[in-house]
Structures are given as structure tokens and as C-alpha cells.
Amino acid sequence: MEALTSRQQQVLDYIQASQTQHGVVPTMREIARQFGFRSMTAAADHVRALRRKGYLVHHPRAARSHSVIPAMQTMVPRSLINVPLYGTIPAGFADERTQEAERTVAIDLETLGLRPDSKIFALEVRGDSMINRHICDGDIAIIDRSRTPKQGDVVTALIDRESTLKTLEFENGRPYLRAENPHYLNLHPSHELLIQGVMVALVRRHV
Amino acid sequence: MEALTSRQQQVLDYIQASQTQHGVVPTMREIARQFGFRSMTAAADHVRALRRKGYLVHHPRAARSHSVIPAMQTMVPRSLINVPLYGTIPAGFADERTQEAERTVAIDLETLGLRPDSKIFALEVRGDSMINRHICDGDIAIIDRSRTPKQGDVVTALIDRESTLKTLEFENGRPYLRAENPHYLNLHPSHELLIQGVMVALVRRHV
DNA sequence: TCTCAGACTAGGCAAATGAACAGTTGTGTC
DNA sequence: GACACAACTGTTCATTTGCCTAGTCTGAGA
Secondary structure: OOOOOHHHHHHHHHHHHHHHHHOOOOOHHHHHHHHOOOOHHHHHHHHHHHHHOOOEEOOOOOOOOOEEOOHHHHHOOOOEEEEEEEOOOOOOOOHHHHHHOOEEEEEEOOOOOOOOOOOEEEEEOOOOOOHHHOOOOOOEEEEEOOOOOOOOOEEEEEEOOEEEEEEEEEEOOEEEEEOOOOOOOOEOOOOOOOEEEEEEEEEEEOO | OOOOOHHHHHHHHHHHHHHHHHOOOOOHHHHHHHHOOOOHHHHHHHHHHHHHOOOEEOOOOOOOOOEEOOHHHHHOOOOEEEEEEEOOOOOOOOHHHHHHOOEEEEEEHHHHOOOOOOOEEEEEOOOOOOHHHOOOOOOEEEEEOOOOOOOOOEEEEEEOOEEEEEEEEEEOOEEEEEOOOOOOOOEOOOOOOOEEEEEEEEEEEOO
16 A cells, blocks of 8 residues: 555544544545645645545545545454453353443454354453463453363353352363462362353453 | 334434445435435435434534444444554654554553553564563563653563563663563663553453 | 655635425324 | 324525646655
8 A cells, every 4th residue: 555645644544533533524624624724625635645545435526425444444354342341250140141241341353363253251350360370460351151161271160159260170081270379279179160261362451 | 212213214224324335424315316205305304303313413514424323332432443563663663664564453442541542552572571570472562652651661662673572660760671580681771762662451362 | 957746825616415495195193 | 173293295595515727835856
């Protein structure tokens, strides 16, 4: 894609910002006013240059008909979903409980390399039981419920009506949960092990 | 939200479809033509009803200025941006170099608690020099260039034509870069310290 | 020095467009 | 029957808006 001059970039940015903020593409006169042009031809020149270079398409003679073609958007169609973010997962959570989530996180499936049909939710990490796997208190774990857990996976499981993050291990064919911190004990379930999902990604806010 | 008549629903669907397919909202005359109305007032009446019932907003007298309000969008306004993801940041990178990024990452500004005017890019972490701060090889660091680095911040700085992630520290008022791994040496810059940005978040793909 | 493209000023035309007014028709409701 | 309202027709008007012509200025190359 042909490079833009700094002024052309400014105009493109303004059109794009106006489109997302007001939902409407600016007219030539609005562009001219925004940049202090006393003539609309200046704006028209820039828009023409942006069209020529392939950053804009438009329907001739139609009002406000410019469409920005963000390079990224056209090249990589992004699949974005909002997933619920739980502080702690209550016992027996199910799909219908989605509205109980306090917050949501926008997840880009492609960036994280996930399949579109994955069943995703997010869980805020409590404590430092997984610190040796570099999962810290306050981190947001992205959990896939549709994935079948394998040995060594970080999984979230229901223990004493609270869900905790642990590493799934096997001993003599029997699964148990290993904490990645020597101060924590491993959990050998007496009955059935209730795994809620496999951690597939992690997001950390750095203050 | 007030219910729509079937005809109003059809008009709303057409406006919405036109917006996503052509990127442009139809005019009154285009709506009329689509439905075979011989008068634009019919279209105008429907659009007016949709406005009254809260399904559309518009800027009076502005052409093609109707915006559909999908229930979801109005409830959760998300500010999502695509940021360039660099493997390594070449020396002297600047705004114009954006197109050199191999990939992009979709970032939800709200989830990460970032200001909308932040200048963000992403950097793939190489090596384990920050392992004691739980930043691993392969992690994606989200860097804000507009933030002023403070003591203790994880920053990316230009060392020997390669950018590395380090902790910013001060000794006798002079800044230096500390590695969070005892096997790595701290960097005391001889001349000027070139800090490219402050790490504000981290994303990790967990296989 | 000449040329060319980018970035503008100035003014104007014609098409595109929203909106208003005055009606008509059908459906349901009190 | 009176009334309200959705769903239209037909027409006109005032703006809004894209786009055109003509020309200036400036800096980078050839």
C-alpha cells in the first residue's frame, strides 16, 4: 500500500475517528472546517489522494459515502467476542449465568489462536498458587470450556465450592491437581474431579 | 424498547444491511426505491417512527446520517483498536514505520484501563531476562509510548540496535536498566538512555 | 533552472438530499 | 360513528454536498 504524507494521514485519521465516534463520515466541508481550510478543495484533494492510494472507497456524487479501508481490517478479518469475566466461579455455573459476570473482556480469537466455536470465559486469578508458572495474582485467565484437558494443562476446577487454577497431572492413571508453588499442597480428589475448563491465554494489566 | 411494526422492522433491517454491506446508510429516496414506494415521505415516515422508538439516531439535515443502534452496542460501548505487533523493534522506529509490523493484535482499551489517546504497540518478548517478574519468552507485551516512564516500570529501550524489555531503576539520580533475572547483567547506559515506551499490559498464549 | 506534486485559496454549479405540506386508504378501538 | 394511527401518494423547497475550474506557494528532484 502506497505510503501517505503526514497530512493525508491526519485526514484519514479524522475520517476514521469521525466514523467511529459519530457514526457518520464527514463531508468535504466538515473536513475543511476541522483542519481550518478556507476552501473545500483542499479537503477534496486529500480525499482524492486517499482514494487514489487505496485507503478510501466511495460512491461518486453520493453524500458522506466514503468508507475507510483500514489495512488491517481488510487483510485480516477479525473475530472478536466479548466474554464474561468472573471474580470467582460459583458452583454449578452454566451458560445462563452469563449475566452474573461483573465485567466482560473483549477477546480477539485470532490473536489467541482459538477456534471460533470455543466456549470462552475469563477468570480473575486469586493468590499466587501458580506463581512458578508465572501466573500472578490479579491476572486474567482466559478459559476454554470446550477443550478437553490434557496432562500438564493449566485447568480451572471446582474445589470446595470455589474454582481454582491448577496444573492437571496424572499418577497411576488417576488425575490430580498440582499447585505451581511449593507452599501449596497438591489436591488428590477423593471422588470425581470436576474440571471446568482449560486455560488458553492470559492477560495481565500492568498498573 | 418499543416494539416495531413488521414494515418498520423491514426498513430497519434494510438500513442495517446497507450499512454493513456498502458501508453507507441509504437516503430516503434509496429506501423508497428499495421498497417500491413512489413517494419518499413513506420512507421518511418509517425512519421517523424508528427514531421516535429509539432504534435510530441522526443528525438533522445531514445527508445519510442515520445510525442504527444495536441493543448490544449501546449497552457496552467498547473501544477496540488494532495495534502493530513487532518481533523486534528496529532502531529508530517511528510512526511511519507502522506498515512494517508483521501482525496485529486487537486490544480492548477498556479492559486494560488505557486512555483512548494512548500510543500503543505490541512487542513479542524474546528470552527470559524478565522471568522473575513473570514475563516469559513468547509473551506479547503491550507498550504505551505516550506514558512517561517511572521508577520500577517495565520499559522497552533501545540497546545495540535491538529493543529489550527491562525494569527502569535509578541510582544516584541516574537511570539504569535492571534485568529481572540474576543471570543477566544490568545495563548502565554510557550516554543517553533511549526509552521507547512503558509496558502497560501483557498477553500470553497458552498453547 | 525547469518541472512536478503536494497543499492550499476562491468562487460557483448542479446534483443529491432531508423535510415539510396536503391528502388518501385501511385497520382497529372506544 | 368518531378517533387514532400506520402506511402510503404527489409535490415543492431549502439545504447540503460533491466536484469543477483557475490560480498561488513551496520544496524536492532532474
